[in-house]
Amino acid sequence: MKLECRAKKMWRIGLAAILVFGATMARAELLIRVTEGRVDAVPIAVVPFEGAQNAPEDVSQIVQADLHRSGQFKPLPAEDMLSRPRNESEVIYRDFRVLGVEYIITGSMKAQESGGYEVSYALFDVNRQVKLMSETYRPPVSQLRDVAHAISDRIYEQLTGIPGAFSTKILYVTHNRSDKNPYQLQYADADGHRVTTILRSKEPIMSPTWSPDGRKVAYVSFEDDGMPAIYTHDLATTNREKVSSFRGINGAPDWSPDGQKLALTLSRDGNPEIYMLDIASKQLTRLTQHYGIDTEPRWLPDGEHLVFTSSRSGGPQIYKLNINDKSVRRVSFQGAYNARPDVTPDGRYLVYVHRRNGNFNVGVQDLQRGTFNIVTRTDMDESPSVAPNGSMVIYGTQDRGTGVLEAVSIDGRVKVTLPSKEGEVREPAWSPFL
């Protein structure tokens, strides 16, 4: 049903081939597929970089995959190219114009005696027949992927006016029942490569979130005798600190924009309420007072407001809280189940889980215009998390009974699937710009 639906859509927009990238990568890494692209995706040609075939990472392939994955660009397969220019002097614009290509990227990778590589690229505008930009990097081998993503970021920003988010990371929880430690907290590059495991546990791990500087993460772990506690975890030093382990629920941490505080859910006073924890002083401030459930707080970019889920009107709905005067007002009004909000970096859009006809989908509410759109067509969608450039939302869903990650553009026009090869993947959190 789901597959048929997707297949039909793909047919409609003429995306005949599903490109599968990175078939050779290590086990448990995430494979990314673009399941829906924009009809008006811009045709580009990333010409295979000279010398890339012999390099440990093919920068041109990574750049092509990045741009494709954004859904905004449609790369021309290398075998369809009439010519393969290595540099500006070899570019024959009409070879690309006849194929409808609007931009060309050329480049080279040269091994250095130091052991690293010299990576150069150039971007050309086919219609105007000009070079738009060119750059050279000299990374060690270990940073070839970083350089590739940096190039993608630069090209994306040059062509769309929006900073690229290809150099960011995704934090997520995996669950694999057959593993000695079934619950694991991991992060990977935004394209699913270079998985790093942060924590392995026999007990659940939940609600991972990034510090605004991207150096730390916070999460809920039940590792201590099966009881919940909130930890902060420095990714570079692996130092952990247990910051909240009160009686009852310790849940849903979210870092304030200034990095000084965590919003969180505690039920130590009887039922779930939103609190604010000053991380340095450990001072705790209670922000909500209601016998209903209050949970899933998210800071707005101004650092003065939170949005959160509350059952104070019956079913779960999204509310906005002023942390100074603690006033609360409801912001979601469509349907009987709206929960787990996230916010775009400009504060304009809320994304949250919406239930309709028993299905759980990701909805986007435009706070300026007051409009609300459901942007997914799967079921059991949860934990939406917005990219730091506001372009995409990554979320957890189910594919044939297994938890997988998908991403959708804020306007719902682009969809990308990141199926895991083993176990469940869930609760993605998109990093800030790193």
Next chain:
Amino acid sequence: MRSFLNPLFALMLAAALAACSSTPTEDDSSATDDMSQQTDTSPVTPVEPSTPSKPDTSSIPLTADNFYNHPSNYDGTTDSRVIYFAFDSNTVPAAAFETLRAHATYLKNNSNAKVRLEGHADERGTREYNVALSERRSKAVEKFLRVQGVSSSQLEIVSYGEEKPAAFGHSEMDWAKNRRVEINYTAGRP
């Protein structure tokens, strides 16, 4: 004869529990949801002889809808350690009363015994909201035991939401098995 359930008492207790638990947290009843009937209409017919303490439940079909209140899930002794709940409900099912009273009696007679009430939810809905929902279930069981006279020092609560399912499928029956409170003895196990 030991009746399986005193219906009048059951109704009163159910009403009392419903009254002290807060309002339901979801209020729509779209057709595809297994929105529960709070009143159990299953005819429980205590059948005599061989095992007088257990009613013959073979005549009552076990479905996802009545799973939480099905007599076959509760043996009326401390051997039963799982209490099930209807969809979107934190009302202790009447069929579990005798089992919970057995636990209460045991706890009152064994002051060294301690239980951890582990609340769980099915997978539908958001994770932290489900943690909150599952806390309401363990609190409902805690309240039942407290009303029976169990000391609060013998009771501890933890809420797992959908993180530790008992059944791993995605059917209505799997969900029925996952909406539960597990009674785990951490000391003085019977």
